[in-house]
Amino acid sequence: MLRAGRELAAVILMCVTGLASAQAQMLTARYAHTATLLHDGRVLIYGGLGAGDGFVIGSEIFDPTTGQFLHGPRGHKCRAFHTATLLPDGSVLIAGGFILPYSTSRTAEVFDGRRFVFLTSRMSAPRELHTATLIADGRVLIAGGFVGGVTSLAACDLFDPATYSFERTDDMGFSRFGHAACRLADGRVLITGGGQYPEERTLASAELYEPAIGQFRPTGRMLAERSRHTATLLPDGRVLITGGNSLKAGGQLASTELFDPATGVFTAGPDMTEPRMDHTATLLLDGRVLIAGGFNGEGGPHTVASCEVFDPREGCFYPASPLPTPVHEQKETLLLSGDVLVSGGLRVDPTSRQVVPDATIIGP
Numbered sequence: 001m002l003r004a005g006r007e008l009a010a011v012i013l014m015c016v017t018g019l020a021s022a023q024a025q026m027l028t029a030r031y032a033h034t035a036t037l038l039h040d041g042r043v044l045i046y047g048g049l050g051a052g053d054g055f056v057i058g059s060e061i062f063d064p065t066t067g068q069f070l071h072g073p074r075g076h077k078c079r080a081f082h083t084a085t086l087l088p089d090g091s092v093l094i095a096g097g098f099i100l101p102y103s104t105s106r107t108a109e110v111f112d113g114r115r116f117v118f119l120t121s122r123m124s125a126p127r128e129l130h131t132a133t134l135i136a137d138g139r140v141l142i143a144g145g146f147v148g149g150v151t152s153l154a155a156c157d158l159f160d161p162a163t164y165s166f167e168r169t170d171d172m173g174f175s176r177f178g179h180a181a182c183r184l185a186d187g188r189v190l191i192t193g194g195g196q197y198p199e200e201r202t203l204a205s206a207e208l209y210e211p212a213i214g215q216f217r218p219t220g221r222m223l224a225e226r227s228r229h230t231a232t233l234l235p236d237g238r239v240l241i242t243g244g245n246s247l248k249a250g251g252q253l254a255s256t257e258l259f260d261p262a263t264g265v266f267t268a269g270p271d272m273t274e275p276r277m278d279h280t281a282t283l284l285l286d287g288r289v290l291i292a293g294g295f296n297g298e299g300g301p302h303t304v305a306s307c308e309v310f311d312p313r314e315g316c317f318y319p320a321s322p323l324p325t326p327v328h329e330q331k332e333t334l335l336l337s338g339d340v341l342v343s344g345g346l347r348v349d350p351t352s353r354q355v356v357p358d359a360t361i362i363g364p
Contacts, residue, residue, distance in 0.1 A: 022323045026069050029357040030056045030344045035331035038090050041065070042342070043074065043333050043341055044092055044111060050355050055080065055100055055208040059111075062343070062359070064335050068357070076109050076118040083132035085140050087161045090118055093140055095159070098126045103150045104128050110164065111357045114272040121165040125155045131181035133189050135211045136160075141189055143209070146177035151199045153177070156209075156216075171214045173207050175343035180231035182239050184261050190219070192259075195227040195247075202227045203245045206259070206266070219264040222297060223257055224249065230281035232289050237261060240269065240289055242310075245277040251297050252277045256310075270274055270316050273308055274298075280332035282340050287312060290320070290362065300350040303328045307362075311357045339363035 020293025026045065033048025033056065043062040050056045059072035075094065082097025084104075099105040105127035127145025129251045130153070135352055140159040145273035146152055146306040152175040157166045172191060195202050202225040207216045222241065231245025239259040245252055254276070254318040276294025283289055289310040296304050305322035325346030334340055342360040344351065 003216075011150075013144060014129075015079065024067060024069070024359040024361060025311070026072065026343060026357045026359050027059075027060045028056055028127075029355040030353055031327075031329040031346045032080040032098075033331060033344055034082060034094070035062075035333045035341065035343050036084045036086055037333050037335065038086070038092070038113075039090040041336040043335070043343075044070070044084070045331075045343060046072075046075065046084055046092075046094060046111075047082055047097065048344065049080045052134070053276045053355075055149070058317040062341060064339070064361075066342075067361075073111075073115050075116040076113075077105065077107060079105065081128040083130060083142070084130045085134055086141070087134070091161070092284070093159060093161070095132055095140075095142055096130055096145065098148060102148075104146070108159070108166070118173050119164055123157045123166050124168045125153055127153055127177075129177040131179060131191070132159075133181045133183050135189065137211065139210075139211075141187075142166070142249045143181055143191060143196065144172060144176045144179055144362045146197060150175075150197075151175070152195065158214075165317065173218055173287065174203060174205050174214050175199060176203055178227040180229055180264045182233050182240070184208075184233065185235055185237045186261065188257060188261070190231065191240060192231055193226045193229055193244060194224060195245075198335075200244065200247065201225075207208070208264075212363060220259075220266050222266045223268055224253060224255055226253055227252075228277040230279065230291075231259075233282045233285070233286040234289070238312070238313060240281070240293060240310060240312070241266070241292065242269075243272060243276045245281055251275065252295065266313040270310075272317055273306060273319065276304055276328075278328040279304075280330060280342065282332045282334050284309075284334070284340070290332070290340060291317075292332060292362075293323055293327045293330055293345065295346075295348070302326070303345075303347050323360055325356055325360075327356060327358070335361075
């Protein structure tokens with residue numbers, strides 16, 4: 001295994017559809033964290049929940065040149081279900097999330113490469129399970145979210161890195177949390193699905209944020225309601241939507257959809273090999289999309305280890321080697337080398353629940 005302060009002792013190689021993986025281990029088991037690729041190629045791991053669902057204190061940094069996780073600086077708040085966005089200058093915006101003493105936060109901080117700087121500016125509302133999307137002019141669109149045990153949000157903010165401040169922008173047409181956001185090739189931001197609370201329903205609606213005018217516009221509806229799904233921009237400009245949870249369908253989805261920005265229409269894509277939510281989807285350098293892990297409630301709640309690769313040129317999924325450890329709520333980070341780092345997550349089955357420190361490096 002790869003461990004902090006130790007060299008690579010053993011590498012497990014599993015080759016399917018041109019992918020191979022090596023197993024590593026973080027310093028601390030965590031889920032609901034963030035993993036952000038820095039400009040120098042390292043990965044900042046921040047926040048999350050650990051054993052016993054306790055908050056994880058501090059950060060760690062993965063160095064792909066040594067294969068080691070090292071202790072990073074401590075942030076000002078313990079956070080989970082927050083967002084982390086790489087800014088154009090190489091710093092990282094950490095926003096919102098679930099914090100101590102067990103509340104939802106409207107605060108933010110910035111990692112400047114050496115330390116975390118707490119911001120005096122606040123978001124317009126506390127939020128967790130929201131999205132944060134870097135737009136073309138360098139600002140960050142903060143959309144929706146959940147105020148723990150209270151309500152879902154339609155409110156949105158823009159973060160300006162030039163002034164380190166938030167300002168309110170247009171509300172979405174629907175309140176939503178656990179939705180997906182994807183910046184399109186033309187600079188607009190596609191928002192899809194999500195859940196609503198206290199209504200307790202999932203959404204099929206989608207909308208587009210236009211940064212030039214600071215407004216949301218409705219677009220076509222998805223074919224299925226889904227929350228905690230993924231949305232990945234493909235090289236041809238379409239967006240691949242995968243999996244998620246649907247209250248209407250009564251569980252997790254194996255279905256996928258493709259959004260065409262030219263027409264605003266969602267069309268059915270091929271099904272994945274199994275239903276999954278809280279999984280990851282990463283665009284690889286060759287244009288394929290790696291789908292990994294997730295939660296599936298069919299036949300009893302359990303986490304899946306399976307992985308598959310979507311090839312947009314052929315319009316189909318191919319099986320890939322499974323993860324060494326089944327996980328959901330993990331994070332995937334595309335490294336500068338083209339390898340993918342899968343970090344942390346939860347492992348559950350009908351009789352047990354475990355937060356894992358495992359990390360897997362998947363490469364061509």
